[in-house]
Amino acid sequence: MEPVAGVMWALCHSVAGIELITTASPGALPPTKMSPPVYADLGKASRDVFGKGYHFGLLKLECKSKTKTGVEITAGGSNALESGKVAGNLETKYKVKEHGLTFTEKWNTDNTLNTEVALEDKVAKGLKLVLNTTFAPQSGKKSGVLKSTYKTDALSVNLDSTLDLGGPVVNGAGVASYKNWLIGYQMSFDTAKSKLTRNNFAVGFTNPDFILHTYANDGAEFGGSLFHKINPDLEGAVDLAWSAGSNTTRFSIGCKYSLDKDAALRAKVNNSSQVGLGYQQKVRDGITLTLSTLIDGKNFNQGGHKVGLAMELEA
Known part of the structure; x- marks a missing residue:
C-alpha cells in the first residue's frame, strides 16, 4: 500500500499548496482557448482514473478496423465469469466530412438496433x-431521442428530448466558464407529469494538470473529485460522495502510472476495503492486453475476488 499512500500524500499536498491550484506546474502545456465541457463530462478525468483499464469478472474482446471507403467498424464481445452470460455488439460508423454528417449503426446480442445521425457545424x-433511434424487432418496441449541443468559447449547452407523443422527457444542461472556473446546471422535466425530476448543480476548477469537480444532485447527494497529473508518468485522483437519504459516505483513491509508452499500472482502493489493480500492455501495434483484479479486503481469506482479461485489436 506504500505507492497508494504516496499518491494520497501528493494529492493532499497539491490541495494545500495554493500555487498548484492557481499556476500550472513547470513543464505543463499552456492553456488553450476552448469550449467548456458539457455537463456529463465534468469530472471525466477523475472518472477515467477509476474506470478505464478495469474489467472485473469479465473476459472481453474488442476489434476495430476501418475500410478503404472510410467506414469504421467495431466488434466486441464479453463473457461474465460468474453468470456465464455472453454479450456481443457490432458498430459501424461513416462520416461525410464535407456535409458534417456522421451515420452510426449499432447492434447487440439483446437484438436491439440503434441508429444515430449527427449533423455538426452546418446549421450554425x-x-x-x-x-x-432504437428498435427491438422481437418486441416491436421503438424509441427515439433528439439531441442538440451548442458550444462557444465560454458556454456549452445541450438540450435533449425523447420522441414520445404521450409526453416527452426534456433534459437540459449548461456549463459556463470564467478563467479557470466552471459552473454547471442540469435538469430533467417530465412533461407527462409536469414534474421536474432532476435538479443538479456543479462547480469546478481546472488547469492543465489539476481538476477539481464538486456537485449537488437533487439536494440529496453531494460529492466531489480531484484529479492531479503529478508528473508526466503519474496521475492520481480522489473521489468523495455523501448521500443524505442513507447518510452513507463513499471515498476512493486511485492512480495510474505509465511504466513506458507501451505499459501502464493502475491501482484504486475505496472505504469498503475493495482494492482494484490493473496492468495494461501494448503487445505490438494494434494489440493491447489488459489484466485486472478486484480484491475484497474485508473477506480476503474467504475468496470471492474477481479477475478480468481484455484484449483490444485494431487494424
Missing part, C-alpha cells in the same frame, strides 16, 4: 444535432 458553427 458550434451546433451539433443528433437523432438517435
Whole structure:
C-alpha cells in the first residue's frame, strides 16, 4: 500500500499548496482557448482514473478496423465469469466530412438496433444535432431521442428530448466558464407529469494538470473529485460522495502510472476495503492486453475476488 499512500500524500499536498491550484506546474502545456465541457463530462478525468483499464469478472474482446471507403467498424464481445452470460455488439460508423454528417449503426446480442445521425457545424458553427433511434424487432418496441449541443468559447449547452407523443422527457444542461472556473446546471422535466425530476448543480476548477469537480444532485447527494497529473508518468485522483437519504459516505483513491509508452499500472482502493489493480500492455501495434483484479479486503481469506482479461485489436 506504500505507492497508494504516496499518491494520497501528493494529492493532499497539491490541495494545500495554493500555487498548484492557481499556476500550472513547470513543464505543463499552456492553456488553450476552448469550449467548456458539457455537463456529463465534468469530472471525466477523475472518472477515467477509476474506470478505464478495469474489467472485473469479465473476459472481453474488442476489434476495430476501418475500410478503404472510410467506414469504421467495431466488434466486441464479453463473457461474465460468474453468470456465464455472453454479450456481443457490432458498430459501424461513416462520416461525410464535407456535409458534417456522421451515420452510426449499432447492434447487440439483446437484438436491439440503434441508429444515430449527427449533423455538426452546418446549421450554425458550434451546433451539433443528433437523432438517435432504437428498435427491438422481437418486441416491436421503438424509441427515439433528439439531441442538440451548442458550444462557444465560454458556454456549452445541450438540450435533449425523447420522441414520445404521450409526453416527452426534456433534459437540459449548461456549463459556463470564467478563467479557470466552471459552473454547471442540469435538469430533467417530465412533461407527462409536469414534474421536474432532476435538479443538479456543479462547480469546478481546472488547469492543465489539476481538476477539481464538486456537485449537488437533487439536494440529496453531494460529492466531489480531484484529479492531479503529478508528473508526466503519474496521475492520481480522489473521489468523495455523501448521500443524505442513507447518510452513507463513499471515498476512493486511485492512480495510474505509465511504466513506458507501451505499459501502464493502475491501482484504486475505496472505504469498503475493495482494492482494484490493473496492468495494461501494448503487445505490438494494434494489440493491447489488459489484466485486472478486484480484491475484497474485508473477506480476503474467504475468496470471492474477481479477475478480468481484455484484449483490444485494431487494424
